[in-house]
Amino acid sequence: MGPHRIVNIEDLRQAARRAVPRVVFDYIDGGADAEITMRENVRAFESVTFRPRCAVRTPQCDLHTSIAGIPMAMPLMLAPVGSSRMLYPRGEEVAAAAAGAAGVPYILSTFSGCRLEDVKAATSGPALLQLYLVGDRAVSISMMERARAAGYTALVVTIDTAVAGMRERDFRNGSKELITRQIGPMLPFVPQFLARPRWLVRFLRDGGMMKFPNVVLPDTGPMAYADVGASLEKSVVTWADFGWIREAWRGPFLIKGIHTADDARRAVDAGASGIVVSNHGGRQLDGVAATLRMLPEVVDAVGSQTEVLIDGGVRRGSDIVKALCLGARAVLAGRAYAYGLAAAGHAGVARTIDILRTDMIRTMKLLGCASVKELNGGFVDSR
Numbered sequence: 001m002g003p004h005r006i007v008n009i010e011d012l013r014q015a016a017r018r019a020v021p022r023v024v025f026d027y028i029d030g031g032a033d034a035e036i037t038m039r040e041n042v043r044a045f046e047s048v049t050f051r052p053r054c055a056v057r058t059p060q061c062d063l064h065t066s067i068a069g070i071p072m073a074m075p076l077m078l079a080p081v082g083s084s085r086m087l088y089p090r091g092e093e094v095a096a097a098a099a100g101a102a103g104v105p106y107i108l109s110t111f112s113g114c115r116l117e118d119v120k121a122a123t124s125g126p127a128l129l130q131l132y133l134v135g136d137r138a139v140s141i142s143m144m145e146r147a148r149a150a151g152y153t154a155l156v157v158t159i160d161t162a163v164a165g166m167r168e169r170d171f172r173n174g175s176k177e178l179i180t181r182q183i184g185p186m187l188p189f190v191p192q193f194l195a196r197p198r199w200l201v202r203f204l205r206d207g208g209m210m211k212f213p214n215v216v217l218p219d220t221g222p223m224a225y226a227d228v229g230a231s232l233e234k235s236v237v238t239w240a241d242f243g244w245i246r247e248a249w250r251g252p253f254l255i256k257g258i259h260t261a262d263d264a265r266r267a268v269d270a271g272a273s274g275i276v277v278s279n280h281g282g283r284q285l286d287g288v289a290a291t292l293r294m295l296p297e298v299v300d301a302v303g304s305q306t307e308v309l310i311d312g313g314v315r316r317g318s319d320i321v322k323a324l325c326l327g328a329r330a331v332l333a334g335r336a337y338a339y340g341l342a343a344a345g346h347a348g349v350a351r352t353i354d355i356l357r358t359d360m361i362r363t364m365k366l367l368g369c370a371s372v373k374e375l376n377g378g379f380v381d382s383r
């Protein structure tokens with residue numbers, strides 16, 4: 001992960017492509033349907049231009065901030081990425097450890113391959129738990145109780161996953177067949193694993209195809225991979241659920257998957273400590289607007305009542321600066337660190353965070369701004 005070979009997130013993306021089988025790389029890299037929203041998320045950042053204040057000395061840049069009272073070394077959290085253990089052995093623990101070392105909070109997906117207690121123990125920093133309602137209410141409540149006991153600081157409830165999005169690449173790469181564990185249907189898709197023997201050996205040593213140890217079903221125990229789709233569809237979260245979720249959790253929670261001002265207001269009414277403007281990185285409903293384009297509408301509607309975060313398309317530290325200028329308090333990054341994790345485990349995630357941090361500092365110095373708290377709309381032109 002030397003700074004000469006890995007200069008930016010695209011370098012990490014290429015390193016990930018070389019390290020893991022196609023089905024795993026495309027699981028990270030792909031989006032829903034025609035991937036229009038996924039591309040638009042990135043393009044929206046590219047289309048915002050800066051308006052620097054030159055001839056200003058900024059020897060120090062203060063990146064510190066907080067979300068829901070959680071202190072952060074920079075305005076970045078690692079987004080929930082399901083099945084991270086497939087990217088790298090004990091992937092969730094490894095990513096959380098790298099985040100903690102950098103003072104960046106880690107959000108653990110409901111669909112983690114590692115036990116939530118082990119993930120919390122692996123990091124010196126704050127951890128949040130992303131919640132999907134899977135199984136019945138008791139299953140979610142027991143997950144929340146475990147998370148509270150383990151020291152998770154906040155909950156992140158994702159609301160944009162009524163059904164799993166149609167990721168065409170996964171379909172073509174045999175994701176469905178590969179989780180059947182039946183040799184016949186799997187066979188045509190096996191060569192992609194043989195092409196990455198290093199990954200394969202590590203994957204098998206780490207226990208092979210994992211289950212989800214934090215989703216413990218009363219009859220069958222930890223949920224199996226093959227049951228995820230149906231289970232998500234059966235237990236869609238609705239606004240009415242926030243009553244019992246709030247009661248069961250009794251702590252701060254963020255709502256992730258806000259696309260519009262209307263839903264942002266509902267989230268505030270539901271008692272959210274913060275909201276994440278997110279379209280799941282373009283992995284759910286294709287054809288929705290880029291998150292950065294929706295951010296000003298949401299900030300106008302609820303920015304004075306709650307903390308607004310954004311994700312989708314963050315590939316450079318300057319993207320984080322742009323999001324903050326347009327009213328976000330912090331961002332989540334998904335693919336940017338998932339590439340790093342797939343490419344090189346701890347070192348890869350650490351490199352991701354380092355790239356984003358040094359980018360941010362350089363950008364702010366060039367803008368003539370000494371603190372994230374001083375970034376505002378005057379530094380950008382988003383027309």
Ligand SMILES: Cc1cc2nc3c(=O)[nH]c(=O)nc-3n(C[C@H](O)[C@H](O)[C@H](O)COP(=O)(O)O)c2cc1C
Nearest residue numbers: 028079080081082109158280281312313333334335
């Ligand atoms: C491989 C992968 C798995 C994901 N799994 C989850 C998940 O389990 N729960 C969730 O709320 N979001 C999930 N997301 C969405 C991310 O949390 C985040 O919203 C998205 O990655 C942001 O876009 P970006 O990848 O462009 O940064 C996943 C994203 C990726 C790339």
